[in-house]
Amino acid sequence: MRINECADWLRRRNGFLILSHHRPDGDALGTAAALCRGLRILGKTAYILENPQTTDRYTPYLREYYAPAGYVPEHVVAVDLADEGILQVNARELYTGKIELAIDHHPSNTGYAKETLLMGDRAACGEIVYLLLMELLGGVDQETATLLYIAVTTDTGCFRYKNTNPGTLRVGAALLEAGAPIDLNRTLFMKKNRTRLILEASIINGLEFFMDGEACIGVITLEELERIGVTESDMEDIAVVAGSVEGVETSCTLRQVEERTWKVSVRTGEYENASRICAEFGGGGHGMAAGGTIDGSLEEAKAVVRAAVEKHWKER
Amino acid sequence: MRINECADWLRRRNGFLILSHHRPDGDALGTAAALCRGLRILGKTAYILENPQTTDRYTPYLREYYAPAGYVPEHVVAVDLADEGILQVNARELYTGKIELAIDHHPSNTGYAKETLLMGDRAACGEIVYLLLMELLGGVDQETATLLYIAVTTDTGCFRYKNTNPGTLRVGAALLEAGAPIDLNRTLFMKKNRTRLILEASIINGLEFFMDGEACIGVITLEELERIGVTESDMEDIAVVAGSVEGVETSCTLRQVEERTWKVSVRTGEYENASRICAEFGGGGHGMAAGGTIDGSLEEAKAVVRAAVEKHWKER
Numbered sequence: 001m002r003i004n005e006c007a008d009w010l011r012r013r014n015g016f017l018i019l020s021h022h023r024p025d026g027d028a029l030g031t032a033a034a035l036c037r038g039l040r041i042l043g044k045t046a047y048i049l050e051n052p053q054t055t056d057r058y059t060p061y062l063r064e065y066y067a068p069a070g071y072v073p074e075h076v077v078a079v080d081l082a083d084e085g086i087l088q089v090n091a092r093e094l095y096t097g098k099i100e101l102a103i104d105h106h107p108s109n110t111g112y113a114k115e116t117l118l119m120g121d122r123a124a125c126g127e128i129v130y131l132l133l134m135e136l137l138g139g140v141d142q143e144t145a146t147l148l149y150i151a152v153t154t155d156t157g158c159f160r161y162k163n164t165n166p167g168t169l170r171v172g173a174a175l176l177e178a179g180a181p182i183d184l185n186r187t188l189f190m191k192k193n194r195t196r197l198i199l200e201a202s203i204i205n206g207l208e209f210f211m212d213g214e215a216c217i218g219v220i221t222l223e224e225l226e227r228i229g230v231t232e233s234d235m236e237d238i239a240v241v242a243g244s245v246e247g248v249e250t251s252c253t254l255r256q257v258e259e260r261t262w263k264v265s266v267r268t269g270e271y272e273n274a275s276r277i278c279a280e281f282g283g284g285g286h287g288m289a290a291g292g293t294i295d296g297s298l299e300e301a302k303a304v305v306r307a308a309v310e311k312h313w314k315e316r
Numbered sequence: 317m318r319i320n321e322c323a324d325w326l327r328r329r330n331g332f333l334i335l336s337h338h339r340p341d342g343d344a345l346g347t348a349a350a351l352c353r354g355l356r357i358l359g360k361t362a363y364i365l366e367n368p369q370t371t372d373r374y375t376p377y378l379r380e381y382y383a384p385a386g387y388v389p390e391h392v393v394a395v396d397l398a399d400e401g402i403l404q405v406n407a408r409e410l411y412t413g414k415i416e417l418a419i420d421h422h423p424s425n426t427g428y429a430k431e432t433l434l435m436g437d438r439a440a441c442g443e444i445v446y447l448l449l450m451e452l453l454g455g456v457d458q459e460t461a462t463l464l465y466i467a468v469t470t471d472t473g474c475f476r477y478k479n480t481n482p483g484t485l486r487v488g489a490a491l492l493e494a495g496a497p498i499d500l501n502r503t504l505f506m507k508k509n510r511t512r513l514i515l516e517a518s519i520i521n522g523l524e525f526f527m528d529g530e531a532c533i534g535v536i537t538l539e540e541l542e543r544i545g546v547t548e549s550d551m552e553d554i555a556v557v558a559g560s561v562e563g564v565e566t567s568c569t570l571r572q573v574e575e576r577t578w579k580v581s582v583r584t585g586e587y588e589n590a591s592r593i594c595a596e597f598g599g600g601g602h603g604m605a606a607g608g609t610i611d612g613s614l615e616e617a618k619a620v621v622r623a624a625v626e627k628h629w630k631e632r
Contacts, residue, residue, distance in 0.1 A: 166489035173485035201517030
């Protein structure tokens with residue numbers, strides 16, 4: 001589907017429910033709410049289905065779009081959802097196999113929907129919905145711009161990640177012009193809560209380096225999580241911490257989940273061999289970010305991870 | 317001066333030397349080198365004066381533009397320099413009072429140069445030189461784009477700071493399109509060296525909060541600097557660490573410089589009263605960032621800072 005075809009598809013219908021993926025991030029939530037708001041401005045009935053895994057920081061932006069209990073949609077739309085298997089948990093039973101339109105930027109989109117607007121070169125799904133709303137409405141209001149700004153900056157680390165491209169920055173410019181507040185960056189990208197910062201400090205202080213400092217292992221024990229008082233939202237994307245050290249190509253984070261069970265996250269840079277490393281202990285993922293689980297003592301788990309990293313060292 | 321007038325001024329002259337400010341950042345250095353390169357592409361003789369305070373990360377980009385010993389310029393140009401008083405240290409004796417053209421984005425520019433191209437609404441001086449080179453050359457090559465990308469991202473924290481505006485993002489888009497490598501973000505904004513990270517962890521662990529957690533004081537002692545092995549470049553912009561805690565409006569960093577002497581940095585958020593706080597102990601600066609020096613024991617210095625913060629609490 002092209003953007004204008006997708007716009008036509010939406011124009012000809014009414015009664016929408018918008019879904020996204022489990023463990024939703026700013027792109028999933030911001031894009032869903034922005035599309036919902038745009039459809040309402042177009043005169044449509046549209047809601048998003050409240051995602052039970054939404055973190056607190058996003059909730060204030062979303063409330064007004066939540067579908068009331070008992071809302072029966074005529075058309076179900078998914079955004080930023082690559083695969084029905086990772087649909088938000090409260091939609092799986094009712095809506096699996098019933099998604100009519102998917103708007104997505106994941107090249108890996110499985111084609112689960114009847115119609116798909118897929119733009120695999122876009123850094124964020126928010127960019128696609130921006131273009132779609134420009135087609136539908138000729139512009140975006142300040143609220144919509146704010147939602148889309150949250151979407152675009154989340155998926156690009158506020159324009160820092162490698163996926164940022166000229167198109168991303170141009171959409172960002174248009175959203176600021178439409179009134180998205182630049183102050184959001186401070187809240188979303190430049191502030192961290194105290195427990196998160198103390199957790200990060202603890203990981204940094206405990207880092208062990210190998211391969212001439214080009215690889216490192218960071219550890220988070222249950223005892224420490226307890227001591228610091230860490231909550232689930234403090235743990236978000238915690239694997240980036242070990243990877244933030246200059247000169248480190250491959251970083252591994254071992255998080256204790258039970259006495260003798262460790263969740264491993266591996267992040268790599270230019271060699272993009274994280275999934276091959278994790279496959280060594282039965283895990284998987286992408287080239288730059290993968291994970292798995294190891295049973296054993298901390299020393300045993302570290303040895304397994306280290307051997308896996310060394311085996312695939314600088315393998316592309 | 318307008319951009320086209322500045323372009324004409326440069327076109328009619330030759331034999332340039334480009335200067336910038338002391339303790340140069342990526343905007344000062346990237347802008348100077350980009351202008352130099354652009355002038356060379358235009359067929360001119362142009363050099364930058366090597367700045368002895370340049371940090372290692374920038375040197376590889378700059379070497380080919382350094383003026384040879386004994387170079388006698390016909391025209392001296394300054395970029396990103398608000399005040400001749402902060403000229404790079406090795407230019408003060410020779411070039412104070414001799415700057416013919418200033419290209420700057422600081423609204424506070426003192427007008428020290430004969431001609432000034434001042435665009436006070438631009439987030440980075442690099443944006444202005446981009447517009448100038450577009451006027452002079454109709455485009456920028458990959459090398460120039462890279463230098464300007466370093467400039468623009470440095471002054472905006474890679475498009476995160478409050479000064480980022482639609483124009484900044486559009487220039488960023490054009491620079492990426494001209495070949496500036498997005499991978500630079502990883503080196504410049506997502507990686508930190510080990511000692512810096514350990515120093516940050518130590519500051520975080522020692523933070524003391526007051527005013528219901530809306531203010532905090534971080535401390536760096538000489539003993540700690542020694543223990544961690546901190547170098548001057550690890551200390552760059554260290555005051556942001558205490559300010560990165562969620563909920564903190566006013567953050568203070570006390571850095572021991574002698575047994576009983578403390579350098580104080582204050583950062584504030586929306587109240588922008590940092591300079592008034594620091595005036596209490598003889599310091600000064602801007603609304604969001606100011607500093608000063610306090611003599612005494614650590615406890616005495618902390619008490620002075622705390623009293624100053626409390627006195628001006630939430631004063632706008």
